[in-house]
Amino acid sequence: MDVYFYIVLVAGLVSTVICLTAGILKKAPNDTTILSVAAVELSLLVYLVGSIVRVASGEQIAGEPWEFWGYLLTALLLPVGAVYWAILERTRWSNFVLAAVGVTALVMAARMNQIWY
Amino acid sequence: MTAKPSQQNPGTTPAPGSVPASVPDPETKDTRNTGPGRLLIAVYAVFAISATARAGYQILTKFSEAPVAYLLSAFAAVVYLVATVSLAKSGRTWFKVSVVAVLVELVGVLVVGALSVFDSVSFPHETVWSLFGRGYAFIPLLLPILGLIWLYRRRPASVGTVVEP
Numbered sequence: 001m002d003v004y005f006y007i008v009l010v011a012g013l014v015s016t017v018i019c020l021t022a023g024i025l026k027k028a029p030n031d032t033t034i035l036s037v038a039a040v041e042l043s044l045l046v047y048l049v050g051s052i053v054r055v056a057s058g059e060q061i062a063g064e065p066w067e068f069w070g071y072l073l074t075a076l077l078l079p080v081g082a083v084y085w086a087i088l089e090r091t092r093w094s095n096f097v098l099a100a101v102g103v104t105a106l107v108m109a110a111r112m113n114q115i116w117y
Numbered sequence: 118m119t120a121k122p123s124q125q126n127p128g129t130t131p132a133p134g135s136v137p138a139s140v141p142d143p144e145t146k147d148t149r150n151t152g153p154g155r156l157l158i159a160v161y162a163v164f165a166i167s168a169t170a171r172a173g174y175q176i177l178t179k180f181s182e183a184p185v186a187y188l189l190s191a192f193a194a195v196v197y198l199v200a201t202v203s204l205a206k207s208g209r210t211w212f213k214v215s216v217v218a219v220l221v222e223l224v225g226v227l228v229v230g231a232l233s234v235f236d237s238v239s240f241p242h243e244t245v246w247s248l249f250g251r252g253y254a255f256i257p258l259l260l261p262i263l264g265l266i267w268l269y270r271r272r273p274a275s276v277g278t279v280v281e282p
Contacts, residue, residue: 067174074166085159093152097159104163 001113004047008109011043016102023095029086037098040105041079047109048072051116063115071115075108148207149215149271157267160260161201164253168194168245175243183243189229190244196222197245200264209273216268223261226250230258 015036022033051072055061061068082101086094150158172190180187196218203214230249250257 064178070170074170078163081162082159085155089151089155091152091155093154093156096153096156100156100159100163 001110002116004050005106005109005113007046008040008043009106011040012102012106012109014102015040016099019095019099019102023092023099026092027095028090028092029094029098033095033098034083034086037079037083037101040102041076044072044076044079044105044109047112048076061116068112068115071108071112075105075112078104078108147209147212147273149212149267150205150207154204154267154271157260157263158201158204160256161197161204161264164245164257164260165194165197165201168197171245186243189246193222193225193245196225204264212268212271212273215264219261219264219268222257223265226257226261 015033018036019033022030027033051068055065079101082097086097148154168190172187172194175187175190200215200218200222203211203218226246226249229244229246233244233247245253245257249255
């Protein structure tokens with residue numbers, strides 16, 4: 001597990017806890033929960049930029065490269081899709097949708113690490 | 118009892134989740150994509166994406182190794198796709214499609230799960246449903262059960278069910 005994974009791990013866990021708490025407290029999605037998901041997106045963008053730099057500087061991906069990039073690009077779409085889905089109907093349940101982003105992102109980041117090394 | 122009305126639910130229209138609507142509004146009763154259903158659909162969508170990607174990858178790269186398992190992967194992906202779309206659509210026909218898809222999913226995860234336990238040689242652990250979805254935190258086993266509960270609670274009003282005041 002490299003530093004990129006841990007960045008996603010921290011952002012994902014924090015976001016999931018914030019969104020779960022807001023959902024349990026029966027709050028609708030607000031700036032805090034949506035920004036926490038935005039932070040997950042940012043952490044994945046860091047992963048993307050970092051990976052591009054590493055590949056450009058000659059590092060080899062041990063597994064299938066297109067599988068790695070497939071995971072990364074799908075993960076990048078998740079927060080966007082979830083926020084879109086959540087603000088269409090702003091109820092407490094939308095916060096649970098947002099909460100799912102963080103854990104999903106960190107599971108995908110773990111898989112991306114497996115493919116890379 | 119002077120209530121402070123604006124304190125508690127900023128920005129929400131209906132009191133969400135306070136009392137599950139046993140008698141939904143006439144214009145919204147025939148949809149499943151509201152409230153907890155939206156979470157359900159979101160999780161289904163994630164499984165549809167991951168199952169499709171996984172099956173596509175397996176079939177494109179190593180289909181000859183285990184054709185049955187990988188065809189099963191593709192089948193599971195189709196079931197998740199149909200379930201996601203049908204749950205998100207309103208109307209009675211889509212409701213029926215949802216019921217069929219979720220039931221097929223439940224049977225699939227139970228049968229494949231059982232086969233992968235008792236006959237692990239011919240069922241390599243490489244589908245979403247293997248070992249009752251253990252590789253996916255057992256969500257594949259939980260999802261159809263929650264799906265059926267949700268579909269039951271949001272079933273279209275049958276003919277003759279008239280809400281009398």
